[in-house]
Amino acid sequence: MKRQKFQHLVLAVGLAGALFASAAVAADEIAIPLRDQDVQAAGIETKPVEKSSGSDELVAPGVVAVPPQQLRMVAAPAAGLVETILVSPDEEVKEGDPIATLKSSELIEAQRAFLQAAADAALATEKLRRDEQLYKERIIAERRLLVTRAEAAQARSLLDERGQLLALDGMSEQAIETLRKERKLGAALTVRAPVSGVILARHATVGDRVMAAAPLVTIARLKPIWVNLQIPTGRAAALDRTDKVVLPSHGVDGKLIRIGRTVDPATQSVTAVAEFSPGKSPIRPGQAVQAILRIKGTGGTLWRVPADAVVHYRDKDWVFLRSADGFRAVPVTLVSETPQSASIQGPLSAADQVATRGMLTLLAELAAKDPSAK
Structure with missing residues (x-):
């Protein structure tokens, strides 16, 4: 009997809760x-x-952008005069392709210092060989041999340092070896592409005098590519349920990889980043596109x-x-x-x-x- 009364009480409470919820909905209407x-x-x-x-859809405008980790700034390795620019914007280049040529007095000085270091290293090596022979014949003391060894090691280190500086100035290992053998100085310097990609922008022109580390061109790898989507703040809650992102005008699907945590005060929108692997239809940086976000149900x-x-x-x-x-x-x-x-x-x-x-x-x-x- 008590159990039946308890069940009736639970049922009454449930009905009261349902009526209260219905009244709350009606009150909002x-x-x-x-x-x-x-x-x-x-x-x-x-x-x-x-x-x-x-599932449903959310249409949002966006702008195509290059992922920052796929941008590479190519700078002048040494101060000098820009003789030629061998590439133009939107041109595709491969790693090692020539980009520009410079005339640099700093390069001549670096080559001179390298040849001096090479001569000093050769002299120190020969001196070490001679002292080792004299020590074997007990003509010189061991201390003199130790000093000669230290001088030879220091000369080799200085030669390595000068070689690395030439590499930083843009000279290849083959060019450095040719310089060591032929001992012929050259002021011309060829700047080559460090990575494969597309020339996004040129920052120097022929005839410019540039300092070391001055930007020459920007290279971008365009696969994959990002689209920065502008989502109204009121719709941002649905972004967590995004299944995929579609660019209907290009026929490609992508995925949402990042949802912004701040709101643009001017547009009251949240920036969401979608990543795509372009197909036959090119997607160009700076291009305005319209994307459709496929959203799963709640x-x-x-x-x-x-x-x-x-x-x-x-x-x-x-x-x-x-x-x-x-x-x-x-x-x-x-x-x-x-x-x-x-x-x-x-x-x-x-x-x-x-x-x-x-x-x-x-x-x-x-x-x-x-x-x-x-």
């Missing part, structure tokens, strides 16, 4: 009584709501309505549902939208008709009937 002739005079039209699938019922059916009023999204005595303004959650349709969640049913035209009249009636606005 606002009735807008309108006669049929008033509806026709205002040009209000309705369309039926449709039950949406488990688990609740999604309803698809025309995009014009959703209005924003007092920090909420609303739709106007046809009723026997006019319309009901119902607050909803906007999950995603395209220029043609919107996916929403709210207390709707398959039999509902939603207003799609004459929205100014309904908004005015909503503002007049809204108790929170008084």
Whole structure:
């Protein structure tokens, strides 16, 4: 008997909770009584709501950008005069291709210092060989041999240092070896591409006198490529459920790899980054594109309505549902939208008709009937 009473009590509490939730929903709705002739005079039209699938779309504008880790700035290895620029913007280059030629007095000085170090190293090596022979014949003391060995090691280190400086100045190992053998100084320096890619920009022109480390060109690797998407703040909550990102005009699919944590104060939008591997249709840095984000469902019922059916009023999204005595303004959650349709969640049913035209009249009636606005 006690158990039955307990079950009845639990059932009563559950029914009370359901009635309370229903009353809360009803309290959020606002009735807008309108006669049929008033509806026709205002040009209000309705369309039926449709039950949406488990996923939806969000259309967002974006700009194509090169991932920063795929940008390479090629700088002048030494100060000098730019004699020629051998590449132009948008030109594809491979690693090792010549980019520019310089005339550099600093290069001549570096070559002279290298040859001096090479001569000193050869002299120290010969002196060490002679002292080792003299030490074997017990003509010199061991201390002198140790000093000679230290001098030879120091000379070799200085030669290595001068060789590395020439490499930093842009000379290849083969050119350095040729310099060592032929001992012929040259002021001409060829700057080569350190990586394969596309010339994104030129920063110097023929005849410029540049300092060491001055930028000459920027090389970019364009696979993969990024698109920086501008997402309205109110739609940013749906980004975590993005399944894939599509560029319909290029026929490529990508994925969302980053969602911004800050909001642009001018546009009130969040920047989301999508990554693509371009196919036959090129995607160029700086190009404005339109992307479609495929968004997975939230688990609740999604309803698809025309995009014009959703209005924003007092920090909420609303739709106007046809009723026997006019319309009901119902607050909803906007999950995603395209220029043609919107996916929403709210207390709707398959039999509902939603207003799609004459929205100014309904908004005015909503503002007049809204108790929170008084």
